[in-house]
Amino acid sequence: MPGIKLSEKTIGIIQQICSDFRNEGSELINVLHQTQGKLGYLPAEVQEVIAKELNISVAKVYGVVTFYSFFTMIPMGEHPISICMGTACYVRGSEQVLAEFKRQLSIEVGQSTPDNKFSLNCLRCVGACGLAPVVMVGDKVYGRVSPQMVKNIISEYKEGCASEAKSA
Amino acid sequence: MTKKIKISINGVFVEIEPGTTILDAALQAGVIIPTLCYHKDLCVAGNCRVCVIEIAGQKRLAVACATPCEEGMEILTNSLKVRNSRKHIIELLLSEHNADCTRCYKNGNCELQNLASEFKIMTQDFIQLAPLRKYTIDMFSPSIVKDDSKCIRCQRCVRTCVELQGVNALTVAHKGDHMKITTFFEKAMNDVVCTNCGQCINHCPTGALVEKNYIEEVWDAIADKTKHVIVQTAPAVRVGLGEELGFEPGARVTGKMVAALKRLGFDAVMDTDFTADLTIMEEGTELLTRLKKVLVDHDPEVKLPMATSCSPGWIKYIEHMFPNYLDHLSTCKSPQQMFGALAKTYYAKARNLDPEKIVSVSIMPCTAKKFEAARPEMHDSGYRDVDYVLTTRELAIMIKQAGIDFMKLEDMHYDRLMGESTGAGVIFGATGGVMEAALRTAYELVTGREVPFENLNIAPVRGMEGVKEASIKIENPLKEWAFLEGVELKCAVAHGLVNAGKVMEAIRSGKASYHFIEFMACPGGCLGGGGQPIPTSPEIRRKRAEAIYAEDAGMPIRKSHQNPEIIKIYKDFLDHPNSEKSHHLLHTHYTSRERF
Numbered sequence A: 001m002p003g004i005k006l007s008e009k010t011i012g013i014i015q016q017i018c019s020d021f022r023n024e025g026s027e028l029i030n031v032l033h034q035t036q037g038k039l040g041y042l043p044a045e046v047q048e049v050i051a052k053e054l055n056i057s058v059a060k061v062y063g064v065v066t067f068y069s070f071f072t073m074i075p076m077g078e079h080p081i082s083i084c085m086g087t088a089c090y091v092r093g094s095e096q097v098l099a100e101f102k103r104q105l106s107i108e109v110g111q112s113t114p115d116n117k118f119s120l121n122c123l124r125c126v127g128a129c130g131l132a133p134v135v136m137v138g139d140k141v142y143g144r145v146s147p148q149m150v151k152n153i154i155s156e157y158k159e160g161c162a163s164e165a166k167s168a
Numbered sequence B: 001m002t003k004k005i006k007i008s009i010n011g012v013f014v015e016i017e018p019g020t021t022i023l024d025a026a027l028q029a030g031v032i033i034p035t036l037c038y039h040k041d042l043c044v045a046g047n048c049r050v051c052v053i054e055i056a057g058q059k060r061l062a063v064a065c066a067t068p069c070e071e072g073m074e075i076l077t078n079s080l081k082v083r084n085s086r087k088h089i090i091e092l093l094l095s096e097h098n099a100d101c102t103r104c105y106k107n108g109n110c111e112l113q114n115l116a117s118e119f120k121i122m123t124q125d126f127i128q129l130a131p132l133r134k135y136t137i138d139m140f141s142p143s144i145v146k147d148d149s150k151c152i153r154c155q156r157c158v159r160t161c162v163e164l165q166g167v168n169a170l171t172v173a174h175k176g177d178h179m180k181i182t183t184f185f186e187k188a189m190n191d192v193v194c195t196n197c198g199q200c201i202n203h204c205p206t207g208a209l210v211e212k213n214y215i216e217e218v219w220d221a222i223a224d225k226t227k228h229v230i231v232q233t234a235p236a237v238r239v240g241l242g243e244e245l246g247f248e249p250g251a252r253v254t255g256k257m258v259a260a261l262k263r264l265g266f267d268a269v270m271d272t273d274f275t276a277d278l279t280i281m282e283e284g285t286e287l288l289t290r291l292k293k294v295l296v297d298h299d300p301e302v303k304l305p306m307a308t309s310c311s312p313g314w315i316k317y318i319e320h321m322f323p324n325y326l327d328h329l330s331t332c333k334s335p336q337q338m339f340g341a342l343a344k345t346y347y348a349k350a351r352n353l354d355p356e357k358i359v360s361v362s363i364m365p366c367t368a369k370k371f372e373a374a375r376p377e378m379h380d381s382g383y384r385d386v387d388y389v390l391t392t393r394e395l396a397i398m399i400k401q402a403g404i405d406f407m408k409l410e411d412m413h414y415d416r417l418m419g420e421s422t423g424a425g426v427i428f429g430a431t432g433g434v435m436e437a438a439l440r441t442a443y444e445l446v447t448g449r450e451v452p453f454e455n456l457n458i459a460p461v462r463g464m465e466g467v468k469e470a471s472i473k474i475e476n477p478l479k480e481w482a483f484l485e486g487v488e489l490k491c492a493v494a495h496g497l498v499n500a501g502k503v504m505e506a507i508r509s510g511k512a513s514y515h516f517i518e519f520m521a522c523p524g525g526c527l528g529g530g531g532q533p534i535p536t537s538p539e540i541r542r543k544r545a546e547a548i549y550a551e552d553a554g555m556p557i558r559k560s561h562q563n564p565e566i567i568k569i570y571k572d573f574l575d576h577p578n579s580e581k582s583h584h585l586l587h588t589h590y591t592s593r594e595r596f
Helices: A008-020 A024-039 A043-055 A058-067 A086-092 A094-105 A147-158 A162-167 B024-029 B079-095 B111-118 B156-164 B198-202 B215-223 B233-241 B254-264 B272-295 B312-321 B323-328 B335-350 B368-373 B393-402 B423-429 B433-447 B478-484 B497-508 B538-553 B564-572 B580-586
Strands: A079-084 A118-123 A136-137 A138-143 B005-009 B012-016 B053-056 B075-078 B143-145 B172-175 B180-181 B210-211 B228-233 B266-273 B356-366 B387-391 B465-474 B488-497 B514-521
Touching: A008 A024, A008 B497, A024 A043, A024 A058, A043 A058, A043 B210, A058 B172, A079 A094, A086 A094, A086 B465, A094 A118, A136 A147, A138 B233, B005 B024, B012 B024, B024 B075, B053 B172, B079 B111, B079 B233, B143 B564, B156 B198, B210 B356, B215 B356, B215 B387, B215 B393, B228 B272, B228 B335, B233 B254, B233 B272, B233 B323, B233 B393, B233 B423, B233 B538, B254 B393, B266 B272, B272 B423, B272 B433, B272 B478, B272 B564, B272 B580, B312 B368, B312 B497, B312 B564, B323 B497, B335 B356, B335 B368, B335 B580, B356 B368, B356 B393, B368 B387, B368 B433, B387 B393, B387 B433, B423 B433, B423 B538, B433 B465, B433 B478, B433 B488, B433 B514, B465 B497, B497 B514, B514 B538, B564 B580
Parallel strands: A079 A118, B005 B075, B228 B266, B228 B356, B356 B387, B488 B514
Antiparallel strands: A079 A136, A136 A138, B005 B012, B053 B075, B143 B210, B172 B180, B465 B488
16 A cells, blocks of 8 residues: 555554544544544545545545544544533633643643643533533543643643543 | 326416426426526425515415426515515525625626626625635646635535535535535545546536636746747537627537637647547557457457547546546547647657747636646657647637637638647547547548448437447458457447446446446536536537537548548558557556555
8 A cells, every 4th residue: 555654453443443434534534433432533645545435535534524523633642631611611711721731741732741741622511511620631520620630630640640630 | 197287386377297296396487496406407405595476375485497287376475575586585595695796707697696686785784704714725636726715505516426426526515504515524626536637617506617728828928039839629628618708509610719729829720630530540449459369369468448548537537436447448648638749749840940949728618628738748749748638618718818809710720730630539528429429530430431320420429318238240351350350349439527436336336347448527518517617407418419410421531541632641650550650749658546
């Protein structure tokens, strides 16, 4: 497969997912979902393999990947941080919370820290509006977050003891 | 027959077929509703909202292009509510549009500009977002310029690229106010699967997609007294050019076009139809040779069906999409490139000119020809074979710039040596034409008799059906072609790349058993090419096709092998079809490409 710099193993994983969905172009979203679940993100090379396997245009794959905010084309950090920008969270100050995360981590939305420990994203409503503003780190939800709390949230994960933090 | 339904448009009652959209019903009633994202060649999108209308009893406005009429509907297309909404919609489109109209290539031929003019958009009530957006202008392609600052995201180009052409180079990416028309990973058009067919240009309502123009370069060459500037004109240009210069679609302006080119200052005006005839000689011989190698010698290296190679959009398409089938392509260059290679060899020698001083220009109905002329292998004369390719539209611009009153020009004839052509050459401009021309010559070479169709008109390969089929049984061939006795030559014709794709899939799956296939990238063939006058529609293309066949019927010679200049070039220069010299100058090879 000239021009594609993925390992044989990664290509095999993608091919398996595609064949699980009978290599049907109409299953594109399911294929993307599963592939991101396995590989973490959907870079150009991965999209090329999927397009080839499903016999659809790679431009179409790109169109779908960029349309849904769930899909990402850059690697997520070990601890993906998502700040809710839904209406309730927004009016209760999630923008200031986001600004503090950006300042503390020195990254923009959609980026990862150089050590790949954290990545920063926005999302729309996790259904916990009573706790607004809401921040998620991995699967854990933090409610009523203020900019002052941001430093502590990050430090929970800095020492690599996320499991302790969870039980805390 | 289904019962008609009765509706009223602006108080006038009309009866229409059920299922008719409000837009079409209004047209039938003589009411024009403005549109932008709507195009006759494409599926309905309903995204620009310019065609909003009011239906009595409904609170919300509806879009005329996507709403079917219902019994008793009372439609208002010019109420205060409609006019105000429509004006706001146009203003909103303009707020995101780089409306620097005087510096735009499409100035004077822009549907958005026309609407702004019609609705007298004199104020800017909305925040002007265009200056704040980081729009991209992609000028890397030798054929197409894509300027996102002019894009109104109507997606006509995407629908064209997907529905008409099956290329899928363009896509809609991102969403909301970040939504844009782009390619895979926002690469340059030149780095993706784009075939340069230019159909997106023909269907773009604004200046977001235009041809890369070489008008100034050609003016400079003409002004340079040390240069000998020659020009060739493709078959389809003569039935399109008139539309840009005051004629109705379907006007044949061959003689006026030649006269105009001479007035522009070209040193020699010759005809691509001549090399179309030459293509028939070379390609016809190649087909017969392939048939012999397959049927008699059983040579596994030789592939059938053989596919034509005149359309550079089709060539790039197969290189990207079916790279394992490049052996099926005829090795013949396109008529444009044959002409280019001969201009700086045969013509230079005959006219005693230094080929280095020759500037070779072509007028094409095509934007892919610009890419083709720039291909690195197209230097067989020792120089770049074709220096500049202009579209029909660019030629019209030059004629206007030169102040030529085109309507009043007296007809003139092409210059000699490579200016003589036949009816077979001119029908290259219509879908099925190459096939028809090839059969007229090949059948006669093999049997010694004229092709068995009335007046040489091979009707099964004519018309606008996407894929056409024909077969001719060969009986009583001449002695040297005895192996073809009883062979039924099966042919197919496909135009529009989406149809080309269907035929290729049939070949790949083993369902098709053709010997010879004509492929043309554009709907209708070259007459519907990406370099032809805008607008285009099925009706306009049909009129151009009628003109092409009328041109053929009016020619004294209608078979390529009887063209006296073709006979002369083989006698004086090329020896015989598929000779060593022919192979060097007139044949080529292809490149396998990625499918981005």
